[in-house]
Amino acid sequence: MPNRYLIANWKMNLPPEGIGPFLGAMGQANVAVAPPYVYLKDVVAGAKQNILVGAQNCADQKSGAFTGEISADMLRDCGARFVIVGHSERRNIYGEDDALIARKLAMVIEAGLIPVLCIGENQQQRDGGHATAFCSDQLRAAAVPQLEKASEVVIAYEPIWAIGTGRNATGEMVAEIAMAIRVALSIFWPAGVARRAPVLYGGSVTPDNVDDLVAHGEIDGFLVGGASLDSKKFLALAEAMKR
Numbered sequence: 446m447p448n449r450y451l452i453a454n455w456k457m458n459l460p461p462e463g464i465g466p467f468l469g470a471m472g473q474a475n476v477a478v479a480p481p482y483v484y485l486k487d488v489v490a491g492a493k494q495n496i497l498v499g500a501q502n503c504a505d506q507k508s509g510a511f512t513g514e515i516s517a518d519m520l521r522d523c524g525a526r527f528v529i530v531g532h533s534e535r536r537n538i539y540g541e542d543d544a545l546i547a548r549k550l551a552m553v554i555e556a557g558l559i560p561v562l563c564i565g566e567n568q569q570q571r572d573g574g575h576a577t578a579f580c581s582d583q584l585r586a587a588a589v590p591q592l593e594k595a596s597e598v599v600i601a602y603e604p605i606w607a608i609g610t611g612r613n614a615t616g617e618m619v620a621e622i623a624m625a626i627r628v629a630l631s632i633f634w635p636a637g638v639a640r641r642a643p644v645l646y647g648g649s650v651t652p653d654n655v656d657d658l659v660a661h662g663e664i665d666g667f668l669v670g671g672a673s674l675d676s677k678k679f680l681a682l683a684e685a686m687k688r
C-alpha cells in the first residue's frame with residue numbers, strides 16, 4: 446500500500462498527551478492531522494514537513510454574513526492543506542445534504558486545497574444490498590464543475606455503521622466498494638481527477654484490524670477517528686501501511 450494518506454480526524458477532541466507530544470511521537474512518519482479549527486495554527490507550527498495539516502469542515506460560501514462559519518480560504522491562510530467534507534457526523538447530526546456538501550467541495554477546490562470527500566452507507570442500506578448504489582449516488586451528487594481544475598480529490602469510504610462503533614468493514618467488503626467507487630468516479634467525474642483520486646477507508650480502524658484492510662482492501666490509506674487520539678496506536682497504523 447502506498448503510504449500516501451493516513452489521516453487523523455481528532456473531531457472535537459485533542460490527544461490526551463497534547464499536541465506537541467503527539468506530533469513529536471510521529472517522528473518521520475508520513476501522516477496527516479485534522480485538529481479542531483482553533484488548534485490549526487498550533488498544529489501547523491508544531492508539525493514537521495512529513496505531517497500534512499488540514500481541517501475537519503468548512504463553509505459552503507466564500508465570505509460574508511455567515512455567523513460562526515469558517516471559509517476554505519481562511520483555512521488555507523491558517524496553513525491547512527486539506528479539508529474533510531461530507532463527514533457522516535456532519536451529514537447526520539448537522540443535516541448537511543448532498544447539495545451543501547457539493548458547494549463545500551467546490552469551495553475547497555477553489556481555495557487550492559485538497560478535499561477529502563466522505564461517503565458511505567448506513568446499516569439499513571447495506572442490509573438491503575444498496576451500499577454500492579448509494580455510494581455511487583453520493584459521488585454523482587458531488588460532481589461539481591470545479592473538479593475540472595482540481596489537482597487531487599481524496600475519497601474516504603466511511604460506512605456509517607462502522608464509525609466509532611468498534612465494528613469495522615472487512616478488507617473484502619472495502620475492496621468491493623473501492624472498486625465501485627472507482628467505476629463511479631470514471632463515469633461521473635472528469636477523467637483526470639477521477640484517475641488520480643486516492644480511495645481511503647475509515648470506520649473503527651485499529652492496529653488490531655488494520656492488516657486485513659491493508660492486505661485486501663484495495664485502498665490507498667485510512668481516515669481514522671478514535672485510534673488517532675493515541676499516538677502509539679496511530680503510529681502503529683502508519684507502520685502497518687508499510688507492510
Ligand code: PEP
Nearest residue numbers: 608609647648649670671
Ligand atoms: C471517522 O470519524 O472519520 C472515523 C473513521 O472514526 P473511527 O475511526 O473512530 O471509527
